[in-house]
Amino acid sequence: MALSDRSFARAPASILRLCFRRLPFGVGASEGRDRERYARAARSVGCNAVSAALGFAVVVLSVSFTLPYLGQERFGIWMTISSLAVMLQVLDLGVANGLVNLVADAKAADDDDAVQTIVTRGVLLLTVIGLAVGGVLICAVMLIDFQRVLKIGSAEVAREAVFSTLTFIALFCVNIPLGGVRKVFFGLQRAWEPHTVAAIGYFCSLPLLYLCARSHAPMPYLVLCTYGVQVASALILLVRLHRERIFSLCRRIWAGPGWRDSTVLMKTGSIFFILQIGMICGSACDPLIVSNVLGVKEVARLAVAQRLFQAIAVTIGMLSVPLWGLYADARSRGEKVFIRNTLKLSMCVTTGTALLMSMTILALSSWLMKVWTGDQLDVPFELRCAVAVSAVVEATGNSFAIFLNGVNELRPQLLTVLVFCLISIPLKIYLLKKFGTVDWAIWATIIASVVADYAVYIGLFRRRILAHVV
Template identity: 80%
Template sequence: MPLQERSFAPASVLRQCFRRLPFGVGASEGRDRERYLRAARSAACNSVSAALGFAVVVLSVSFTLPYLGQERFGIWMTISSLAVMLQVLDLGVANGLVNLVADAKTSDDHETLQRIVTRGIVLLTAIGVAAGGVLVGVMMLLDFQHLLKIESPEVAREAVLSTFTFIALFCVNIPLGGVRKVFFGLQRAWEPHMVAAIGYLCSLPLLYLCARSHAPMPYLVLCTYGVQVATAIILLVRLYMERMFRLRRGIWSGSGLRDCTALMRTGGIFLILQIGMICGNACDPLIVSHILGASEVARLAVAQRLFQAITVAMLMLSGPLWGLYADARSRGEKKFIRNTLKLSMCVTTGTALFMSALILALSPWLLKVWTGNHLDVPIELRCAAAVLAVVEAMANAFTIFLNGVSELRPQLLAVIVFCAVSVPLKICLLTKFGTVDWVIWSTIIASIVADYIVYIGLFRKRILAHASLGPTA
């Protein structure tokens, strides 16, 4: 039997499946099929990475909560949340690289692609150094014991050392985050996912060893966030081997200023969008810790992580579509965008609803197995986290579409509305009712208000025109 007849490679199976999906006609049909293949490959690799990442999240609670105690565990979760909260310090340049790289790839100009990638990474390196100086200066001015309401001076010193460790890793991760985004623009998102999976595999035994030896919090930061930062260097080496990243003299000569300006302009919009995400979730531990105390952060963290599998799974499905939307936009192929958007929103909403209901129903048993009755998570908090998981899944799928078609200004206005509603509402409701679930309900309310006013009320025609779903604005 010929070799090709005996082959049963996953790629061949995927090609057979995608022939049944609605594609374009003529030359676009082959591109549509190839885009879906790349997205499926990315989703498959992301599923491996997500499963391992979820295992790290689950086991980090089981391993460390018994010996850290509720207060120290809450502090560690607060420090861990800084990875999302401080990502705005890359000024949005990493996200701005995705569409610029996708446009350069469409033109098949390797010289332009190499120039954009190299200049973007160098710019992010400079931003990382500057961010490090700012963060260290801020740390010297803060009173951690008062800020997080820590009772023990010894625990406060441990928290400070853990935060300094995190800052060093975070500043290194700023240019490496840009490297990851380059692969999204190249429609090769599966490579960062596999590298992340390698990091999670390394973190699991390290977490176990830290738990066995009752290691202090700085070691926990190193064996989780630190390992992810270290493994990302693999991607930088790969770009160098493919001659997409080259450091040479005169790197900023010629069109260097124009490329830098384009990155900063696009990045500035992403910066404001990232600030909105911080208001949505990342600053919640700090707000809760300051108003209710660090011990309440532990309940919030466990409830959020209980439903984190939904967010991860939905990003696994929709995340790889960013580069695909950008490529289709560059070629003017609206039919692909329309079909993909419909499919993405339907699958995301249905899957998120099912998973959320299932996890909520099983949550008493899951929490008993997971935390060993070391922590009580009220049903009100679990219900709020379940609803938020569905809202976030739908919002993420739609945001990926908006990013891919470079429709950033409506997002900008939506973020402004969201921030104006979210932060005061969280502070007000937490102070009035004194239960941690209100920080999540505040996020849900602000998200719905902002989306309805901006996307449905103001920019509906303009947004849908990208997918030929409505008249051009």
């Protein structure tokens, strides 16, 4: 179906647009573009707020509904499988993220043919990658002994874990090209559209999740009614690109010029690929490290603690991610004033918001845990404190990373991620074995993140980064 631009959260956007009227704009020709960029950001934030609220509701209710009947072991397995969505996103080889800047550059040049060529070839390339990844992952699952790796006590539960993982893999491979479709809208500075579609998916997941809990559905059904619905809803975006002739399989896509863009896309994508690998090794693989060192039951505590503070990450993403396309557009036009003012605003707002939310959630965490999980699971206060601090550090780092992505400064991030991984992985294993409590996995991440960011960005690349804003 066709979805018009005006149909996307006009009311929230009009309210938030008022908040941007007093922002510092450029002068002359750039002033109008600055206002339009902030208006687009306001619309994206408004739609993302709705999506984030529904997504957080799914996260909260998924624990309340399923933990009582799944039990700690099966719930920990489901959380481990759910974490694979973050861990395996790297398998798109960074092509989806590479699309953002290429699309933004072509859009800034008002070259509609180039936009169509880049988008179509990018999505098709991601489709091929998705098929290849699916074959490799299915073979890997067949070779892994789940019962031994995850320390599962029952062979029946291990079989359920295998089937759930295969279900996830099928959905994940379909989501690889759809992830590229979502990123296209960021490059077009229309980030509100993926957020709106995500909100539709979350809204549909809520009743399905309730029905699964009422019927004590096996884990594969839980995967389908959460992650599966999100994947299916993204098809709306592909249809929209096709209706606007941004995605088209016409013959000139193959015969026309522009294969250089595909080469640039692969080079840029390879850098994003390495960045994603590093972040996964450094932080997203925590459930696997914890389950291997302390057992899968500790993953349940870690997952619940992280989801308790997940509203912070969702809020920060809501505020900062739409700026990626705006930074890229301003970089293409050489408008440093906009980049500088937006970076200052973004860093102050995201850090302040994360700090306030983290302190509030931590202060209310005992009551929230009692209401949320009852007596089903004990999450130590030390673990909650660690996750609270981690949320603030992560928020600041993510806001700055969006700026670096937008101005196409990827190489400094490569060195930062390398330093981060070299510190965090051995530190996590050492601290978990030495102290035997899951909160040390979080503290290791915090230590590694702070050391890597300050050592690389401030110590080595300070002048290079400042050149984009001065």
